[in-house]
Amino acid sequence: MSHVQMVANRIGWPMRAANGDRGPLARYVIALLGGALCLVSLFSMAWGASDASLFAVLGDWFMSETDSRLSVHERIIIYEIRLPRTILGILTGAGLAIAGAVLQGLFRNPLADPGIIGVSAGAAFGAVSVIVWGGTVLAPLTYFLGLFALPVAAFAGALTATMVLYGIATRHGRTSVATMLLAGIALGALAAAFTGLMIFMADDRQLRDVTFWSLGSLAGATWSKIGTAGSIILTSLATMPFLARGLNGFALGESTAGHLGLPVQRVKYTAIITATAATGAAVAVSGGIAFVGIVVPHMLRLLIGPDHRYLLPASALLGAIMLLLADAVSRTIVAPAELPIGIVTATVGAPFFLWILLRKRGIVDL
Amino acid sequence: MISAKRISVRLGRSPILHDVDFAASPGRVTAIAGPNGSGKTTLLRALTGDVPFTGRVEINRRDLASLDAFELASMRAVLPQSANLSFPFTVREIVRLGLVGGRSGAAGGALETIIEEALIRVDLAGFAGRYYQELSGGEQQRVQLARVLCQVWRPVLDGVPRFLFLDEPVSSLDIRHQLVIMNIAREFAEAGGGVVAILHDLNLTAMYADQVAVVHRGRLAAAGEPRTVLTDDLLETVFECRLQVSVAPPSGGMFVLPQSAANSRTT
Ligand SMILES: Nc1ncnc2c1ncn2[C@@H]1O[C@H](COP(=O)(O)OP(=O)(O)OP(=O)(O)O)[C@@H](O)[C@H]1O
Numbered sequence: 001m002s003h004v005q006m007v008a009n010r011i012g013w014p015m016r017a018a019n020g021d022r023g024p025l026a027r028y029v030i031a032l033l034g035g036a037l038c039l040v041s042l043f044s045m046a047w048g049a050s051d052a053s054l055f056a057v058l059g060d061w062f063m064s065e066t067d068s069r070l071s072v073h074e075r076i077i078i079y080e081i082r083l084p085r086t087i088l089g090i091l092t093g094a095g096l097a098i099a100g101a102v103l104q105g106l107f108r109n110p111l112a113d114p115g116i117i118g119v120s121a122g123a124a125f126g127a128v129s130v131i132v133w134g135g136t137v138l139a140p141l142t143y144f145l146g147l148f149a150l151p152v153a154a155f156a157g158a159l160t161a162t163m164v165l166y167g168i169a170t171r172h173g174r175t176s177v178a179t180m181l182l183a184g185i186a187l188g189a190l191a192a193a194f195t196g197l198m199i200f201m202a203d204d205r206q207l208r209d210v211t212f213w214s215l216g217s218l219a220g221a222t223w224s225k226i227g228t229a230g231s232i233i234l235t236s237l238a239t240m241p242f243l244a245r246g247l248n249g250f251a252l253g254e255s256t257a258g259h260l261g262l263p264v265q266r267v268k269y270t271a272i273i274t275a276t277a278a279t280g281a282a283v284a285v286s287g288g289i290a291f292v293g294i295v296v297p298h299m300l301r302l303l304i305g306p307d308h309r310y311l312l313p314a315s316a317l318l319g320a321i322m323l324l325l326a327d328a329v330s331r332t333i334v335a336p337a338e339l340p341i342g343i344v345t346a347t348v349g350a351p352f353f354l355w356i357l358l359r360k361r362g363i364v365d366l
Numbered sequence: 367m368i369s370a371k372r373i374s375v376r377l378g379r380s381p382i383l384h385d386v387d388f389a390a391s392p393g394r395v396t397a398i399a400g401p402n403g404s405g406k407t408t409l410l411r412a413l414t415g416d417v418p419f420t421g422r423v424e425i426n427r428r429d430l431a432s433l434d435a436f437e438l439a440s441m442r443a444v445l446p447q448s449a450n451l452s453f454p455f456t457v458r459e460i461v462r463l464g465l466v467g468g469r470s471g472a473a474g475g476a477l478e479t480i481i482e483e484a485l486i487r488v489d490l491a492g493f494a495g496r497y498y499q500e501l502s503g504g505e506q507q508r509v510q511l512a513r514v515l516c517q518v519w520r521p522v523l524d525g526v527p528r529f530l531f532l533d534e535p536v537s538s539l540d541i542r543h544q545l546v547i548m549n550i551a552r553e554f555a556e557a558g559g560g561v562v563a564i565l566h567d568l569n570l571t572a573m574y575a576d577q578v579a580v581v582h583r584g585r586l587a588a589a590g591e592p593r594t595v596l597t598d599d600l601l602e603t604v605f606e607c608r609l610q611v612s613v614a615p616p617s618g619g620m621f622v623l624p625q626s627a628a629n630s631r632t633t
């Protein structure tokens with residue numbers, strides 16, 4: 001402890017207090033993450049094939065149009081391409097990380113990730129159904145919902161998967177981890193099979209849409225996508241204060257949460273709807289981006305503890321940061337081509353998942 | 367006042383409790399005793415509304431079914447027989463959970479002090495910063511008790527008595543801490559609250575309970591004051607072994623009883 005503690009004291013970093021109160025540390029970390037997100041967003045805006053520099057972008061914000069050093073061309077790149085892309089990255093990253101943290105709180109298990117337990121697969125099935133059947137079977141849906149059809153269908157798919165999974169894996173307020181993971185795999189496979197069937201039935205144009213969508217990229221970011229997915233994700237972020245209290249109570253099991261005076265059913269359904277809405281919206285705009293929901297909350301739990309009042313906002317911030325960084329990597333590593341961002345997150349996330357498993361075998365053998 | 371009339375519970379297909387009547391008053395420690403699997407936990411879970419039952423349970427003259435989680439949480443706190451925890455919480459964070467729902471009755475600013483005081487009462491002063499999962503079984507059990515105490519910190523709130531439901535609160539404690547915990551229960555009752563505790567230790571039951579209900583094969587075998595209920599005959603039928611009340615073992619047999627320590631300061 002001593003060395004770490006000394007360094008921590010020197011730089012004024014609040015360690016886990018001897019009295020077990022990690023609130024000050026958590027607030028400090030959240031403030032740092034907020035600052036880091038601002039920096040990373042700026043970086044993400046200035047980063048790319050065109051050489052509009054960071055200073056030029058910053059300058060453009062604070063100077064009048066005539067003084068700006070940016071050309072018209074650069075402004076279009078920044079405001080019509082990079083800004084939407086950055087915002088979409090923030091929304092998706094925050095949404096996926098929150099969804100992960102909420103599902104983990106609900107299932108009382110650090111391995112519950114929308115990508116692993118079939119929730120994203122359900123969302124993907126919903127999304128692909130709209131792409132393929134949007135003009136025929138699901139025409140009324142696309143007619144009434146317009147741009148919202150894709151995220152709503154993805155949400156419906158994710159919701160169905162989660163409800164079924166919760167029904168299977170949770171008995172008498174106790175979640176069996178093995179059942180959760182195995183049932184999640186089965187559900188995911190089933191959803192993938194249905195998705196495959198959809199693709200099999202698709203014509204060439206739909207096939208191209210599906211492929212483009214499933215590559216999981218922020219490249220197609222537009223303001224209208226931000227409007228639809230963003231409103232869903234922001235709504236689910238708004239439930240955080242209510243959920244935070246409830247999920248803390250869930251840590252001791254459903255019945256204890258009830259004894260503590262929490263509205264268990266309401267917490268449960270809010271958690272499921274929040275997590276699936278955020279996953280659905282994120283999947284709808286960006287295809288399958290796995291592992292953000294597992295890596296981010298887990299790292300934060302190690303740092304600031306599992307108190308959801310801090311864990312949820314911190315996850316949103318760190319999720320956004322991670323996704324912007326992953327996007328930066330995906331844009332540059334094979335430039336001028338782009339690697340699908342899902343590949344980047346999976347390359348980092350999958351070994352991380354294995355690492356948690358190896359370190360904490362106990363949680364799987366419950 | 368807790369009163370339960372004709373409680374029957376089925377879990378799955380099997381009937382677990384049959385027409386059990388039960389009552390517990392404020393100011394009293396009411397014990398529930400009986401062999402393993404006799405239905406004690408199930409009875410407690412019916413009284414706290416955790417299992418579906420037929421019959422009627424009233425808490426402070428109000429029907430259990432008509433109360434919502436928040437109202438219930440401000441009238442009673444529940445210590446389950448076992449608790450498993452999914453994430454690495456510190457002891458302070460666990461005890462603080464007792465304050466998330468109901469009404470502790472303490473002034474807003476005093477909440478963090480209650481946590482410390484509750485830990486001192488269960489003899490865990492200085493444990494607030496430890497990780498719950500790194501504590502021994504008995505220490506974990508006392509942390510849970512501290513959490514439960516926080517939830518109903520004042521035994522009487524707005525003139526309404528509050529209740530502690532404890533499922534085997536001393537099952538994994540050493541003898542001194544058994545007395546510490548039973549004394550907390552005693553004090554809670556003396557301050558006007560009510561305590562319902564499942565106890566396996568008949569000796570502790572005799573020492574601390576004002577009332578005892580003996581459950582046997584899903585039925586109420588007897589209820590009343592320990593002195594009248596715990597007889598040789600009843601114990602033999604219920605526990606199926608020849609027990610004798612207040613009979614010292616034949617000369618030379620050794621026995622250790624906590625009575626001499628019970629009323630001394632144990633903390
Ligand atoms: N969820 C369940 N489904 C079916 N039967 C159950 C369930 N829970 C308990 N039982 C059965 O109900 C009976 C009573 O169980 P209960 O937990 O109330 O016993 P207990 O008196 O608390 O025992 P112990 O002293 O071991 O804690 C037992 O026979 C048990 O097998």
Ligand SMILES: [Mg+2]
Pocket residue numbers: 406407408447533
């Ligand atoms: Mg029991």
